[in-house]
Amino acid sequence: MAISLLFSVFIVVLLLLTSGTNPGIVPRNAHPPDADDECDTSSISTSCLGSQTGPISLPPMKNVTVNGIVVKVKYCKTCMLYRPPRCSHCSICDNCIERFDHHCPWVGQCIGKRNYRYFFMFVSSTNLLSLYVFAFCWVNIKKIMDAHHCNIWSAFFKSPASGILILYTFVVSWFLGGLTAFHLYLIITNQTTYENYRYRYERKMNPFNLGCARNFKEIFCTGVPSSRIDFRAHLKVDRSLSFNTLSYLGGATMNSDMHKMKNFDEEVGRRQDVDECKETDSRIKTIGGGVDRCEK
Structure with a gap:
């Protein structure tokens, strides 16, 4: 139980490192x-x-x-x-990511140059934990069978949690095991998931393949490159850029629209003035007619 808890804490730390590390955003x-x-x-x-x-x-x-x-x-x-x-542009994060592998919805983060090792360690460690729980649940069932001299079904009834965990970890291990094996293949051949599905490198055509040992060293035995993004930096707004961009995207059209809108406002204003004058004249005439009737 202690080993399982420590293993679980280790996996949670890897999950936080994977999801919280800048994957390699290009400014x-x-x-x-x-x-x-x-x-x-x-x-x-x-x-x-x-x-x-x-x-x-x-x-x-x-x-x-x-x-x-x-x-x-x-x-x-x-x-x-x-x-x-x-490098590839992630449509979900809307950023260019160095050594882009894929966008993982399970961790809510792109997997790239700076967090790929954490992602692989997270997946492989979770798979090892599943196998560990699967194996020791069977050990627990075997101990129950020996202690109570019963068959396997009676042991499952005496420890239903072990049966549920055996079924759950069996299913999870197939998925995590396949994902771990696939990424091991990618590491050995120095590919990314994106490159594997997009380009289908042959051994002689992959310019990044340095051999099995050097590929492993590149992933696990090199320092994490420093982030090229300073998330705490103050934003500097280039007003001239905004003005030039506005002009480039349709400044002439906007000026034309503004001129038309101005003419429209002037026309509406003139019409309103004419209407107000007509209404005032009608009121004066009404008042004048009333005065004449009073004098008669």
């Missing part, structure tokens, strides 16, 4: 990138993140070189940047 650009701008990295030579100024129309894809293999990267219109290799 958005305030302006579209410059086509001639280049950013240098150790294994990638390309224009990957862009600069702060540049033309609006940009090619939808660019070629980058990763470990001697040419890889295409896409331009993200939402974040206004060329995504780094293995």
